[in-house]
Amino acid sequence: xxxxxxxxxxxxxxxxxxxxxxxxxxxxxxxxxxxxxxxxxxxxxxxxxxxxxxxxxxxxxxxxxxxxxxxxxxxxxxxxxxxxxxxxxxxxxxxxxxxxxxxxxxxxxxxxxxxxxxxxxxxxxxxxxxxxxxxxxxxxxxxxxxxxxxxxxxxxxxxxxxxxxxxxxxxxxxxxxxxxxxxxxxxxxxxxxxxxxxxxxxxxxxxxxxxxxxxxxxxxxxxxxxxxxxxxxxxxxxxxxxxxxxxxxxxxxxxxxxxxxxxxxxxxxxxxxxxxxxxxxxxxxxxxxxxxxxxxxxxxxxxxxxxxxxxxxxxxxxxxxxxxxxxxxxxxxxxxxxxxxxxxxxx
Amino acid sequence: xxxxxxxxxxxxxxxxxxxxxxxxxxxxxxxxxxxxxxxxxxxxxxxxxxxxxxxxxxxxxxxxxxxxxxxxxxxxxxxxxxxxxxxxxxxxxxxxxxxxxxxxxxxxxxxxxxxxxxxxxxxxxxxxxxxxxxxxxxxxxxxxxxxxxxxxxxxxxxxxxxxxxxxxxxxxxxxxxxxxxxxxxxxxxxxxxxxxxxxxxxxxxxxxxxxxxxxxxxxxxxxxxxxxxxxxxxxxxxxxxxxxxxxxxxxxxxxxxxxxxxxxxxxxxxxxxxxxxxxxxxxxxxxxxxxxxxxxxxxx
Numbered sequence: 025x026x027x028x029x030x031x032x033x034x035x036x037x038x039x040x041x042x043x044x045x046x047x048x049x050x051x052x053x054x055x056x057x058x059x060x061x062x063x064x065x066x067x068x069x070x071x072x073x074x075x076x077x078x079x080x081x082x083x084x085x086x087x088x089x090x091x092x093x094x095x096x097x098x099x100x101x102x103x104x105x106x107x108x109x110x111x112x113x114x115x116x117x118x119x120x121x122x123x124x125x126x127x128x129x130x131x132x133x134x135x136x137x138x139x140x141x142x143x144x145x146x147x148x149x150x151x152x153x154x155x156x157x158x159x160x161x162x163x164x165x166x167x168x169x170x171x172x173x174x175x176x177x178x179x180x181x182x183x184x185x186x187x188x189x190x191x192x193x194x195x196x197x198x199x200x201x202x203x204x205x206x207x208x209x210x211x212x213x214x215x216x217x218x219x220x221x222x223x224x225x226x227x228x229x230x231x232x233x234x235x236x237x238x239x240x241x242x243x244x245x246x247x248x249x250x251x252x253x254x255x256x257x258x259x260x261x262x263x264x265x266x267x268x269x270x271x272x273x274x275x276x277x278x279x280x281x282x283x284x285x286x287x288x289x290x291x292x293x294x295x296x297x298x299x300x301x302x303x304x305x306x307x308x309x310x311x312x313x314x315x316x317x318x319x320x321x322x323x324x325x326x327x328x329x330x331x332x333x334x335x336x337x338x339x340x341x342x343x344x345x346x347x348x349x350x351x352x353x354x355x356x357x358x359x360x361x362x363x364x365x366x367x368x369x370x371x
Numbered sequence: 372x373x374x375x376x377x378x379x380x381x382x383x384x385x386x387x388x389x390x391x392x393x394x395x396x397x398x399x400x401x402x403x404x405x406x407x408x409x410x411x412x413x414x415x416x417x418x419x420x421x422x423x424x425x426x427x428x429x430x431x432x433x434x435x436x437x438x439x440x441x442x443x444x445x446x447x448x449x450x451x452x453x454x455x456x457x458x459x460x461x462x463x464x465x466x467x468x469x470x471x472x473x474x475x476x477x478x479x480x481x482x483x484x485x486x487x488x489x490x491x492x493x494x495x496x497x498x499x500x501x502x503x504x505x506x507x508x509x510x511x512x513x514x515x516x517x518x519x520x521x522x523x524x525x526x527x528x529x530x531x532x533x534x535x536x537x538x539x540x541x542x543x544x545x546x547x548x549x550x551x552x553x554x555x556x557x558x559x560x561x562x563x564x565x566x567x568x569x570x571x572x573x574x575x576x577x578x579x580x581x582x583x584x585x586x587x588x589x590x591x592x593x594x595x596x597x598x599x600x601x602x603x604x605x606x607x608x609x610x611x612x613x614x615x616x617x618x619x620x621x622x623x624x625x626x627x628x629x630x631x632x633x634x635x636x637x638x639x640x641x642x643x644x645x646x647x648x649x650x651x652x653x654x655x656x657x658x659x660x661x662x663x664x665x666x667x668x669x670x671x
Binding site: 174339 | 433435662
C-alpha cells in the first residue's frame with residue numbers, strides 16, 4: 025500500500041555479494057559499506073532453542089575460530105553462491121538497514137546484485153529471493169565479469185574485445201566483452217579461499233602444524249606470491265603442533281608459499297588459457313594488443329600479473345583499486361539503470 | 372602490487388615531466404633496450420616507443436595505458452604513482468566511456484507474433500504514454516480546481532475533541548498567490564486557533580476564517596501554531612498531544628501551511644532541507660533533529 029512512499033524514502037543500491045566481502049554502492053553517494061560476509065549466530069540451550077544474531081560483518085569476522093559453543097560464526101556465501109539462504113537474507117537485511125539509518129518506513133530499495141557467470145538458475149534465484157526477502161522492491165542481476173569490466177573502465181560498449189579476470193574470494197571469473205555484451209565467460213570455483221586452504225594444507229603436511237583461516241589469510245597477504253621474485257621474504261607464524269599438541273611458532277618463506285599456491289594458481293591459469301582458446305580470433309587480436317585486466321582481491325597477490333604474463337605471453341595489467349571494481353561497475357550500471365537494460369541478465 | 376617503492380632520487384623532480392622521458396631515462400640507466408622491455412612486458416616495440424614518446428593516441432584507452440605505465444615502472448623498479456598522476460593529466464578523457472550500446476534506430480521488421488513473443492522493444496510513444504496521460508490528468512484537474520476553486524475549498528469540521536482541529540484542504544499545486552481570490556468568509560475573531568488554513572501572505576486576509584466553529588474555544592491550554600513553508604517536495608506528519616495525527620500530506624515547492632493544535636506536537640519531516648518551520652512565530656532550525664533526510668522533533 026505504501027510501496028511508492030517506501031520507495032520514495034529508499035535509495036537504490038548495488039551490492040557485490042561476495043564470498044569474502046560484501047560491498048554496497050548507493051546511488052549518488054558511492055561505496056558506503058565494505059564488510060566481511062560473516063554472521064555470528066548465538067544459540068543457547070540446546071539445538072531446538074531460538075537462534076539470534078550476535079554480530080555481522082567485521083565484528084563477526086573477528087570471531088571466526090574463536091567462538092564458544094553457544095556462538096557460531098558463519099560465512100553464508102561459499103564459492104560465490106549462497107550456501108545458507110536464511111543467514112544470507114538476514115545479513116543482507118542487516119546491511120540494508122545499516123545504510124538506511126533510522127527511517128519511518130522500512131526501506132524498499134531497487135537493488136542490483138552481481139552473480140558469478142557460472143552460477144546456475146537455482147543459485148541466481150536464491151540470490152534474487154534473498155534480496156527480496158531482505159526488503160528489495162526490485163532486483164536486477166548483473167554478471168560479475170561485466171560488472172568488473174565496467175568498474176575497471178574498460179571500453180565495454182565499443183566494438184573491441186576486452187578481457188577481464190576477476191579473482192574473488194570464492195570464484196575466478198574470466199570474461200571477454202565486446203559491444204556491451206559478454207562474448208565468452210567462464211567461472212572456476214577457485215579464489216582467495218582456496219589459496220588460504222592450500223596454505224593451511226601445505227603447513228600441516230610439511231611442518232606438522234595446524235593454523236587457522238585467519239592466520240593463513242595473513243600469511244597470504246604478507247608474503248604470498250605467484251611468481252618467483254628476486255627477494256625472498258620470511259614470516260614468523262604461530263600454530264598448534266600436531267605431534268605435541270602444543271602451540272609453537274615457526275618461520276615460513278615466500279618460496280614455500282609459492283609452492284603451496286601452485287595448484288590453485290594453475291586452475292586460474294588454465295581457465296584463462298581456455299578462455300583465450302574459445303575467444304573469436306578478431307577479439308583475440310584485440311586482447312593481444314591491449315592485454316587482459318585483473319580485478320578482485322586476488323589481483324593483489326604479489327606477481328600474479330607476472331605469472332599470467334609468462335603463461336599466456338600477453339600483456340597483463342592490474343586495474344586501479346581492484347577490490348572495489350565489481351561494486352563500482354555495478355554502481356555505474358545503477359546510475360545508468362534507467363537508460364539501459366542490456367547489461368543485466370534476464371534470469 | 373605496487374608496494375615496491377624503492378629509492379629513486381633522480382626520478383621525482385619538482386616539476387612533473389611526462390612519464391615517457393623518465394621511463395626512457397631509467398631504462399637507459401639500467402642498460403636495457405626497447406626490445407628487452409617489450410619482451411618482458413609482452414608488448415610490442417611500437418607500444419613501448421609510443422609510451423616513451425608520450426604519444427598516447429597510439430595506445431589503447433586510459434585503463435590500459437595506466438596499466439602499461441605501471442608495469443613498465445615496476446620493471447624499472449620506479450614508483451609508478453607520480454608517473455600515473457602525470458599521465459592522467461596528459462590524457463584527455465572528455466567523458467566516461469559508455470557502458471552500453473545505444474539501441475538501434477532502424478526497426479527490424481519482424482512478424483507480429485514473433486514480436487510479441489520477444490517483447491523486448493516497445494515503441495517510444497508507448498513508453499511515454501502513461502507519463503503523458505498523467506500530465507494531462509494533472510493539468511485537467513488543476514484547471515478544474517482553478518475554475519471551481521471557490522466550491523472546492525470545503526470546510527471539514529471534525530467533531531470537536533480535546534484539540535478539535537479543522538482541516539481546510541487545498542490542492543497542493545495551487546500557488547499561494549491564488550488564495551487571494553478566495554472570498555472573505557464571514558469572520559469571528561478568536562476562533563482562529565484550531566483551524567488549518569492555507570497561509571496567505573497578506574496579513575490582513577489571514578484573519579479570514581470560517582464562522583462555522585463556534586464550539587472551538589480560543590482559550591485552549593496548549594494551543595500551538597506551526598507555519599510550514601516548502602522550498603521543495605517534502606512529506607510531513609504532525610501528531611498532537613493525544614498522539615492523534617492531525618496533518619499528513621506531501622507538500623509541494625512554494626506552498627505554505629499553517630497548522631494549529633495542542634502542544635506538545637510531534638513533527639516528522641521527510642526531506643527536511645526543503646521545509647522551513649516556524650513554531651509560534653519562532654523559526655525552528657531542523658538541522659540538529661535531522662538524520663538522513665528525515666527530521667523528527669517534538670515542539671513544546
